[in-house]
């Protein structure tokens with residue numbers, strides 16, 4: 015795992031050329047423990063009062079399990095959600111909590 019460096023120490027020293035290319039799979043099978051179709055341990059729960067409808071959760075879901083409702087908010091289709099929590103991690107507004115399925 016990369017060492018975390020406080021932002022203040024790197025400010026002005028790094029340029030965009032030092033940034034690693036994103037969206038590259040360096041190792042296959044990372045998502046294997048989370049097979050779609052299996053019942054996930056945790057499922058995402060949306061808080062509409064905190065959601066700004068930016069759609070980032072929709073874009074980042076690796077299994078296209080998130081759909082946009084008619085009112086513009088988002089929700090997961092639990093048949094496809096594997097409970098990985100990426101939507102929860104990527105939501106800047108803390109609108110998604112991971113909960114045990116009822």
Ligand code: SF4
Pocket residue numbers: 060064065066067068069070071072088104105106107108109110
């Ligand atoms: S990322 Fe968060 S704020 Fe954006 S649409 Fe999804 S739940 Fe709403």
Ligand code: SF4
Pocket residue numbers: 057058074075076077078079080090094095096097098099100101102
């Ligand atoms: S936890 Fe979120 S990102 Fe992961 S599969 Fe379910 S809806 Fe998609």
